[in-house]
Amino acid sequence: MEGNKMKVVTGLKEIIKPENLAYHRSEVLVDNTLSYCPGCGHGTVHRILAELIEELGLQEKTIGVSPVGCSVLLYHYLDVDIQQAAHGRAPAVATAIKRLLPDRFVFTYQGDGDLAAIGTSETIHACNRGENILIIFVNNGIYGMTGGQMAPTTIPGMKSSTSPLGRDVRTMGNHLKMTDIVATLDGTYFVTRQSVHTPANVRRTKKAMRKAIEYQKLNRGTCFIEIVSNCPSGWKMTPVESNKWMEANMFPYYPLGDLKVPAEEKEKQQKSNNND
Amino acid sequence: MTEEIIIAGFGGQGVLSMGKIMAYSAVMQNMEVSWMPAYGPEMRGGTANVTVIISSERISSPIIRHFDTAIILNQQSLDKFEPSIKPGGVLIYDGNGITRHPERKDISVYRVDAAEEAGRMNMSKVFNMIVLGGFIKVRPVIKLEYVIQGLKKSLPERYHSLIPLNEKALIRGEEIIHEVQKSKN
Amino acid sequence: MEKELRLMKGNEAIAEAAIRAGADGYFSYPITPQSEILEYLMEANPFERTGMVVLQAESEIAAINMVYGGAGCGKKVMTSSSSPGISLKQEGISYIAGAELPCLIVNVARGGPGLGTIQPAQSDYFQSVKGGGHGDYHLIVLAPASVQEMADFVELGFDLAFKYRNPVLILSDGAIGQMMEKVYLKPQKQRSTELLEWATTGKGKREERNIITSLDLDPDGQEDFNHRLQAKYAEIQKNEVRYEEFQCDDADYLLVAYGTSARVCQKSVQIAREHGIKAGLLRPITLFPFPSVRIKELGERVKGILSVEMSCGQMVEDVMLAVGCKVPVKHFGRMGGIVTTPDEVVEQLKTIFSGGK
Numbered sequence: 173m174e175g176n177k178m179k180v181v182t183g184l185k186e187i188i189k190p191e192n193l194a195y196h197r198s199e200v201l202v203d204n205t206l207s208y209c210p211g212c213g214h215g216t217v218h219r220i221l222a223e224l225i226e227e228l229g230l231q232e233k234t235i236g237v238s239p240v241g242c243s244v245l246l247y248h249y250l251d252v253d254i255q256q257a258a259h260g261r262a263p264a265v266a267t268a269i270k271r272l273l274p275d276r277f278v279f280t281y282q283g284d285g286d287l288a289a290i291g292t293s294e295t296i297h298a299c300n301r302g303e304n305i306l307i308i309f310v311n312n313g314i315y316g317m318t319g320g321q322m323a324p325t326t327i328p329g330m331k332s333s334t335s336p337l338g339r340d341v342r343t344m345g346n347h348l349k350m351t352d353i354v355a356t357l358d359g360t361y362f363v364t365r366q367s368v369h370t371p372a373n374v375r376r377t378k379k380a381m382r383k384a385i386e387y388q389k390l391n392r393g394t395c396f397i398e399i400v401s402n403c404p405s406g407w408k409m410t411p412v413e414s415n416k417w418m419e420a421n422m423f424p425y426y427p428l429g430d431l432k433v434p435a436e437e438k439e440k441q442q443k444s445n446n447n448d
Numbered sequence: 449m450t451e452e453i454i455i456a457g458f459g460g461q462g463v464l465s466m467g468k469i470m471a472y473s474a475v476m477q478n479m480e481v482s483w484m485p486a487y488g489p490e491m492r493g494g495t496a497n498v499t500v501i502i503s504s505e506r507i508s509s510p511i512i513r514h515f516d517t518a519i520i521l522n523q524q525s526l527d528k529f530e531p532s533i534k535p536g537g538v539l540i541y542d543g544n545g546i547t548r549h550p551e552r553k554d555i556s557v558y559r560v561d562a563a564e565e566a567g568r569m570n571m572s573k574v575f576n577m578i579v580l581g582g583f584i585k586v587r588p589v590i591k592l593e594y595v596i597q598g599l600k601k602s603l604p605e606r607y608h609s610l611i612p613l614n615e616k617a618l619i620r621g622e623e624i625i626h627e628v629q630k631s632k633n
Numbered sequence: 634m635e636k637e638l639r640l641m642k643g644n645e646a647i648a649e650a651a652i653r654a655g656a657d658g659y660f661s662y663p664i665t666p667q668s669e670i671l672e673y674l675m676e677a678n679p680f681e682r683t684g685m686v687v688l689q690a691e692s693e694i695a696a697i698n699m700v701y702g703g704a705g706c707g708k709k710v711m712t713s714s715s716s717p718g719i720s721l722k723q724e725g726i727s728y729i730a731g732a733e734l735p736c737l738i739v740n741v742a743r744g745g746p747g748l749g750t751i752q753p754a755q756s757d758y759f760q761s762v763k764g765g766g767h768g769d770y771h772l773i774v775l776a777p778a779s780v781q782e783m784a785d786f787v788e789l790g791f792d793l794a795f796k797y798r799n800p801v802l803i804l805s806d807g808a809i810g811q812m813m814e815k816v817y818l819k820p821q822k823q824r825s826t827e828l829l830e831w832a833t834t835g836k837g838k839r840e841e842r843n844i845i846t847s848l849d850l851d852p853d854g855q856e857d858f859n860h861r862l863q864a865k866y867a868e869i870q871k872n873e874v875r876y877e878e879f880q881c882d883d884a885d886y887l888l889v890a891y892g893t894s895a896r897v898c899q900k901s902v903q904i905a906r907e908h909g910i911k912a913g914l915l916r917p918i919t920l921f922p923f924p925s926v927r928i929k930e931l932g933e934r935v936k937g938i939l940s941v942e943m944s945c946g947q948m949v950e951d952v953m954l955a956v957g958c959k960v961p962v963k964h965f966g967r968m969g970g971i972v973t974t975p976d977e978v979v980e981q982l983k984t985i986f987s988g989g990k
Binding site: 234255258261265268 | 657658660688690691692694695696698699700702703705706708710725728732833835836838843844845846847848
């Protein structure tokens, strides 16, 4: 009988059917090979951002600002309008974009050298003015692109090419907690610190970023998301080792979680707790 | 016709605003004009001065070292600018606080004791308008009616109620200015 | 509509002209002697009138990068500062030139180097016309000599900036910034709502995303880009030279001066002629592109050229390049914030070209 015949899977074409789809590359991600090192967190952060832009229908209205650093070529990977800013100046650039085109979704994407060293002033003042932008801050405690030099966020004792004996806080200063600083400013609305090294953390980061984008639609002020990430090349570790090292060494200095939660969010949580 | 004027005194005496009203009056009279202040920290507490040029032609340099008329409101300014008056030119000064009076013989000297008069009339705010009244009496390059128009143009609307007081001061200035010396040039 | 007559400072004229030219944004940081521009705009509050954004930035660096962001959106944006602040902006200006963005930068110059003085000077000529920041680029440089030109060059500057997608610099100085003169203001122009096809305004229905960047890691690509920039500058050189002549036709001696110095020299020409010296003045209005061709022509007719600048002699190099060795070219200038007087120039003319009567 025909019905008893076993269905024979003959090849790839059979597998690639809509009903078998488990994951698809977001339309907002350009099909370019990423320039990031294997195991680097940037690719995952790009993916989260691209998926949210797609899911929230913002591709036509998004203007991003890329930094100087590993993610300078962000515009090769995201299919949205992007301006590449001078080192550290992305928040100033984004300030003008958002003020002049207030109904666009505007974000900056910056590393720790860009945001926390040379761009400290622009970061703090944009946050303090409460510019209605999203700042995505990827912190891996090192200058990745230029070859692993010490960053302001390099943790005490950590080795880098310019702190080969480990960061000595007596002569090199302390690790700078930018996210803690901006959380104290009246202009910031939502400030959180996340990571993307496990699927659960990816989900949490995506959830936080979705909220930030929604707050921007509501003109709430600056949203600031730090993503504590790894740098396998700069740290001279395998991707797996680097993630373990990050958990053990970075997280104590940069604990994950929300640093500033909007009152409306707290109320929402309260209500859902009461309903439970 | 070109009249090159320096007004100099203490910061706070209304030197710059007198120059501005003078300039606006000239504009009302359809003349060319430039108003060039000495700017910067020099103004704060120290001396203030402004060069005003009024002309029937396009003005070339707004920055000049020699003047047809000097309006002098304190001793430092008298010392500084008396030598800069062109031979045959005019010096107008307020005698208040002056210990060394003008010495040049080749210029005409007029005195307008505006500080004293403003004190007597209890209208210290329009001290500079008494001086300006004196100026337009002896150098009628601008007419009183245009000064009133200039005042309207340069004062913010909320101060327009003060225009009659200013007019009174201008007229008083015209009355009290007097010649000390005719130029021997 | 009729033009409106006002008596204004040069700085105020720039501010009001910016509103009326339909500018979209002004970003700056206070510095003497040009803070009146920001003060005037804050008081005028053009956001209510036209929607123009005015923002006091935290630094010159932030201000010029705000201009980068706004210009990248195809908006009419500008900043202003004075010499030390313009130095701070140079990185951003280089990026703007490298990304081929249109914008207007105003330098109400003061004496330097360093913190220098707050009094007027023209010692930023090299910085303005030879580059200023890193890389092979030029700004279009306009040199106003009156309050009227301070106002007029705002609109002209924006027009040139958008025509060539190139930053335009108004090189003024403290004297013109602080001076009040009559100025005829043009009527209010509507702000443009057009989305320019090259600008980052959100991808919209466009096929391709727009990218604003000055980065090209491929040396061949970067060289091609530089050739393209140079071709643009050649085009600007061909089309946009502006200058004014004053009694040059029968002149034996030519003064070359711009901005405040040109005002001084105009009077010097009068005085010199009263003394029997046939002097003339060529006033470059654009410093880049420089009126080299006209200066060369005049150089073939006169006995000597005196470049008068409030500096130790910067523009004089371009005058020399223009005339070659055909005629003696000398420099005269005061420094440190001192403005040359008309008589001094005439004295120099007599001394330098002795026998010149």
